[in-house]
Amino acid sequence: MKHTSSHGSFQEPWWWKLLPVASVALFLAVWHGAALCNPAMLPTPVETIRSLFDMLFFPTTQITLLDHVWASLRRVLIAYGLATLSGVLLGVLFGWSRNFHDFVYPIFELLRPIPPIAWIPLIIMWLGIGEGAKIAICFIGSFIPVVVNTFFGFTTLDRTYLKAAQVLGARQKDLLLEVVLPGIFPNILAGMKVALSAGWLCVIAAEMIAAREGLGYLIVRSMESGNMLNILVALIFIGSISAILSFLFSKLEKVVCPW
Amino acid sequence: MKTLRSRKKSAWWKHVTGVLVFLLIWELSVRLGLFSSQQLSPPSQVIETFFAKLTDPRPDGETLGVHFLASFSVTLGGFSLACLIGIPLGLLMGYYRPVYLLVNPIFELLRPIPPIAWIPIVTLLLGIGAEARIFIIFLSAIVPAVINSYTGIQRTPQTYIHVGQSLGMSRWRIFTRICIPYALPTLFTGVRLSLSTAWAALVAAEMMASVQGLGYMIQMGRLLIKPDIIITGMLTIGCSGALMSLLLTLLENRLTKWGR
Numbered sequence: 310m311k312h313t314s315s316h317g318s319f320q321e322p323w324w325w326k327l328l329p330v331a332s333v334a335l336f337l338a339v340w341h342g343a344a345l346c347n348p349a350m351l352p353t354p355v356e357t358i359r360s361l362f363d364m365l366f367f368p369t370t371q372i373t374l375l376d377h378v379w380a381s382l383r384r385v386l387i388a389y390g391l392a393t394l395s396g397v398l399l400g401v402l403f404g405w406s407r408n409f410h411d412f413v414y415p416i417f418e419l420l421r422p423i424p425p426i427a428w429i430p431l432i433i434m435w436l437g438i439g440e441g442a443k444i445a446i447c448f449i450g451s452f453i454p455v456v457v458n459t460f461f462g463f464t465t466l467d468r469t470y471l472k473a474a475q476v477l478g479a480r481q482k483d484l485l486l487e488v489v490l491p492g493i494f495p496n497i498l499a500g501m502k503v504a505l506s507a508g509w510l511c512v513i514a515a516e517m518i519a520a521r522e523g524l525g526y527l528i529v530r531s532m533e534s535g536n537m538l539n540i541l542v543a544l545i546f547i548g549s550i551s552a553i554l555s556f557l558f559s560k561l562e563k564v565v566c567p568w
Numbered sequence: 569m570k571t572l573r574s575r576k577k578s579a580w581w582k583h584v585t586g587v588l589v590f591l592l593i594w595e596l597s598v599r600l601g602l603f604s605s606q607q608l609s610p611p612s613q614v615i616e617t618f619f620a621k622l623t624d625p626r627p628d629g630e631t632l633g634v635h636f637l638a639s640f641s642v643t644l645g646g647f648s649l650a651c652l653i654g655i656p657l658g659l660l661m662g663y664y665r666p667v668y669l670l671v672n673p674i675f676e677l678l679r680p681i682p683p684i685a686w687i688p689i690v691t692l693l694l695g696i697g698a699e700a701r702i703f704i705i706f707l708s709a710i711v712p713a714v715i716n717s718y719t720g721i722q723r724t725p726q727t728y729i730h731v732g733q734s735l736g737m738s739r740w741r742i743f744t745r746i747c748i749p750y751a752l753p754t755l756f757t758g759v760r761l762s763l764s765t766a767w768a769a770l771v772a773a774e775m776m777a778s779v780q781g782l783g784y785m786i787q788m789g790r791l792l793i794k795p796d797i798i799i800t801g802m803l804t805i806g807c808s809g810a811l812m813s814l815l816l817t818l819l820e821n822r823l824t825k826w827g828r
Contacts, residue, residue: 325669419809422767426771548681
């Protein structure tokens with residue numbers, strides 16, 4: 310990470326590398342302290358990690374932790390795939406056709422500021438509490454960033470490329486495929502990145518409201534039974550998976566879009 | 569490619585037509601039975617309910633104004649706290665590497681957790697009052713504020729910094745006179761993101777034992793099977809968010825007069 314304070318030939322002191330370790334240690338210490346003050350309600354970090362391993366390797370319930378994880382992941386991936394395809398399509402339509410943009414974009418702008426969570430009651434009324442509802446909510450959450458970023462790519466595209474291609478005799482189809490799409494590809498990827506974390510957020514929210522498996526469901530059930538351990542384990546998983554997905558996406562980005 | 573040539577002249581009628589067609593399809597889909605009146609309320613009904621709710625506390629217990637104020641104050645509280653703490657923190661993180669090294673691990677740990685998933689822990693620590701809701705909104709809204717602030721600082725071109733150094737400016741002055749102004753556009757994008765995150769978190773936060781607020785109103789609409797209440801709530805949230813975002817953009821234009 311390029312840091313403005315590290316000007317030129319600035320040599321980082323060795324102990325700086327310990328700072329992240331120190332802050333994590335501090336966090337764990339505060340957690341442990343809080344747990345000691347509330348032994349009935351808040352488990353210590355050690356207890357939580359042990360519980361995590363137990364749940365992973367020695368499941369006692371019929372639906373294991375990994376089942377929950379996979380249920381959540383599955384929904385996100387399906388919704389994400391659909392959202393990416395349709396989102397890019399809509400974004401390109403908005404950018405490519407002025408007429409389409411003028412007629413349809415205001416509707417999109419009207420619906421865009423509504424948070425995906427606010428859609429949940431309506432979606433549940435339409436689709437019940439099955440898989441479709443949860444996928445639909447994640448779809449909304451992921452769809453919007455993809456459209457916004459794809460369309461934004463159009464507005465920041467350098468016109469010179471297009472003019473150059475036209476001068477060289479490119480047809481509309483070629484313009485689209487050879488100039489525009491590669492040009493906005495970084496924007497599409499940026500939108501897809503936001504969409505991935507948005508989708509993950511939405512699936513947890515949707516599961517907390519209406520589901521029978523999944524990490525969100527696990528949290529809600531554990532809230533009802535006062536099982537703080539499960540909640541913390543679920544949170545750790547939610548955080549870790551989100552981090553892993555972001556990491557994988559960054560790696561993928563470098564491969565797919567070197568420019 | 570027509571869109572790349574701006575033709576603003578006669579566009580507004582297209583916008584209006586598009587919206588009207590949408591409203592028409594919406595209205596007809598309920599009247600013709602595509603959606604039952606229990607699943608979707610036509611725009612005519614929504615408008616009627618909206619005006620009714622301005623003064624009528626039924627059926628969910630409060631008027632629209634009371635709900636809006638309850639939600640708005642909580643959102644504003646969480647959002648302002650998030651910016652007040654997040655922006656300076658992010659700016660410092662962008663400029664001083666030790667700060668970044670210290671804060672980033674905790675930040676990355678807490679960042680991916682959805683606002684709604686914070687409810688159990690926050691309820692444990694802060695109960696179920698307005699403070700708890702403000703805290704949840706704070707936790708969610710601080711993320712874009714911090715990230716965009718430090719990204720903005722990091723993007724300052726080295727040339728600018730070198731100019732400052734050759735002029736003999738101290739590290740701190742370079743920070744305040746060069747880096748921060750350069751970071752302002754990115755920062756404002758972060759503030760707008762923070763605002764929309766705050767509104768999204770609000771709906772989640774109001775799922776905790778509230779008796780007021782737009783999110784609560786939407787929940788009530790679901791329980792009472794009144795989609796018009798739900799849609800009124802949704803649109804109020806959407807419009808409030810959009811209006812506040814517009815105000816922020818106006819503020820940004822005021823503050824960044826040198827234009828980029």
